[in-house]
Amino acid sequence: MRGDRTLDRIPGPPPKDGAEAIAAAGGLHNYQRKLHAEHGPVVRLALPGGDVAVSVADPVLLEATAGIDKRPDELFAFLEPLQEAGNLQTLPADEHTPWRRVLLTVLAGRPSHEAHFARFTELTVDLADRWERQGSVELQKDLSELSLRMICAYALGGGLSPERSAHVVSAFEDVLTEHQAQPRAALAYLRGTVDDVLAAPERGDLVAALAEAGMSPARIRDSVLMIMLAAHHTTGVAISWTLYLLSRHPSAADRATAEVDAVLAGRAVPDYADLRRMTYLDRVLKEAMRLYPPGPYGARETTEEVTLGEYTVPPGTTIFYPFWAVHMNPECWPEPERFDPDRFTPEASAGRPRLAHIPFGFGPRSCEGAALAMVEARLVLAVLLKRLRFRLTPGQTITPIERFVLWAQNDIRMDVTPRSG
Numbered sequence: 472m473r474g475d476r477t478l479d480r481i482p483g484p485p486p487k488d489g490a491e492a493i494a495a496a497g498g499l500h501n502y503q504r505k506l507h508a509e510h511g512p513v514v515r516l517a518l519p520g521g522d523v524a525v526s527v528a529d530p531v532l533l534e535a536t537a538g539i540d541k542r543p544d545e546l547f548a549f550l551e552p553l554q555e556a557g558n559l560q561t562l563p564a565d566e567h568t569p570w571r572r573v574l575l576t577v578l579a580g581r582p583s584h585e586a587h588f589a590r591f592t593e594l595t596v597d598l599a600d601r602w603e604r605q606g607s608v609e610l611q612k613d614l615s616e617l618s619l620r621m622i623c624a625y626a627l628g629g630g631l632s633p634e635r636s637a638h639v640v641s642a643f644e645d646v647l648t649e650h651q652a653q654p655r656a657a658l659a660y661l662r663g664t665v666d667d668v669l670a671a672p673e674r675g676d677l678v679a680a681l682a683e684a685g686m687s688p689a690r691i692r693d694s695v696l697m698i699m700l701a702a703h704h705t706t707g708v709a710i711s712w713t714l715y716l717l718s719r720h721p722s723a724a725d726r727a728t729a730e731v732d733a734v735l736a737g738r739a740v741p742d743y744a745d746l747r748r749m750t751y752l753d754r755v756l757k758e759a760m761r762l763y764p765p766g767p768y769g770a771r772e773t774t775e776e777v778t779l780g781e782y783t784v785p786p787g788t789t790i791f792y793p794f795w796a797v798h799m800n801p802e803c804w805p806e807p808e809r810f811d812p813d814r815f816t817p818e819a820s821a822g823r824p825r826l827a828h829i830p831f832g833f834g835p836r837s838c839e840g841a842a843l844a845m846v847e848a849r850l851v852l853a854v855l856l857k858r859l860r861f862r863l864t865p866g867q868t869i870t871p872i873e874r875f876v877l878w879a880q881n882d883i884r885m886d887v888t889p890r891s892g
């Protein structure tokens with residue numbers, strides 16, 4: 472019967488244009504949380520313009536979607552101006568799979584992480600020096616910029632002069648600024664830089680791998696820009712939210728700092744191999760990304776019929792992955808608002824559904840940079856916690872909003888003092 476196959480049986484608000492309701496909730500991330508709280512784990516919602524989508528906040532039901540290899544074109548069309556050889560976020564599966572394989576061989580590989588570790592450490596120490604001098608800092612602004620510097624060094628190699636690296640960072644910021652008069656000039660500069668890197672004898676492992684896989688220069692330029700875009704706000708806010716939560720939970724901060732001190736044993740900065748020994752810090756970071764997932768939701772488009780518990784969804788349906796609502800699902804996370812890194816001990820994690828914690832998404836379109844991001848975030852946190860004490864500057868209201876990522880609306884201001892002082 473057709474009635475069983477349409478979306479009408481799925482609970483949700485009255486089916487009218489969703490623009491107003493989404494704006495009233497303060498964005499799609501909040502709207503998804505509200506709808507799941509009101510209507511349960513599978514909800515139907517109208518998007519701006521009236522198209523109907525389905526959102527799924529139950530990690531077991533999500534398994535039925537884990538093989539979908541397509542994103543809805545319209546939701547990612549805003550990225551098209553950045554791309555010249557096809558939008559990498561919405562490439563068809565047959566083109567996406569080989570691209571993903573090349574990215575993963577580099578981005579997920581330990582040799583590549585180790586090769587860039589010393590440079591990442593230098594960049595972090597530079598920031599810690601500056602913060603120590605300043606005493607009062609804005610976390611998101613500075614940590615996003617640090618992450619951008621790291622991914623530039625990573626993707627473009629060490630061959631760029633300091634002036635050119637600084638120009639790349641500012642050109643990238645120009646490309647992302649809405650009121651920028653000349654994004655074309657900034658884009659052209661970035662593309663020209665990637666071409667120069669391609670032509671250089673020392674071209675960096677990522678660009679080299681893409682070139683060796685036979686990708687066109689245009690696709691390589693797109694890839695480098697997409698990776699820089701995907702890598703820096705996300706990692707920057709993950710570290711910011713972690714420092715924020717630690718400042719609100721002094722006993723967790725003491726425990727994380729004690730672990731860093733013990734592992735470093737008098738050294739100022741960690742080696743790559745030390746990161747694995749900071750198991751509590753790892754749990755803190757995971758819990759921070761549960762409470763504040765940098766990307767608060769993802770999306771897929773069904774290519775065939777999908778069964779979600781008692782509902783059947785036809786091909787061509789937009790399915791939202793409401794990462795934030797999944798992370799707040801009280802069936803997997805008792806007292807979901809409470810910060811408790813020990814939710815991630817092996818014992819506490821045993822038996823929890825695989826998709827209960829998905830800050831990097833899942834399936835064939837999940838984040839290729841997840842392993843690199845975890846290396847960067849743990850390194851930065853270890854260097855900062857070893858050196859500095861953070862106190863939330865009084866008088867701030869911290870409101871998460873979505874602006875590319877889940878961002879604190881007016882940044883997060885901290886008073887910073889040296890631990891030795």
Ligand code: HEM
Pocket residue numbers: 559560571578622697698701702703705706709764765766768769770830831832833834835836837838839840841843844845
């Ligand atoms: C804490 C930091 C980060 C978080 C939380 C994060 C999260 C995500 C999420 C949620 C997605 C969408 C996944 C999905 O739809 O299932 C994604 C996609 C992606 N991320 Fe990340 N990311 C982070 C850092 C990075 C880094 C460092 C890189 C690269 C070096 C990167 C590269 C990408 C790429 C290329 C995609 C597109 C995936 C595809 O379409 O195949 N991300 N990321």
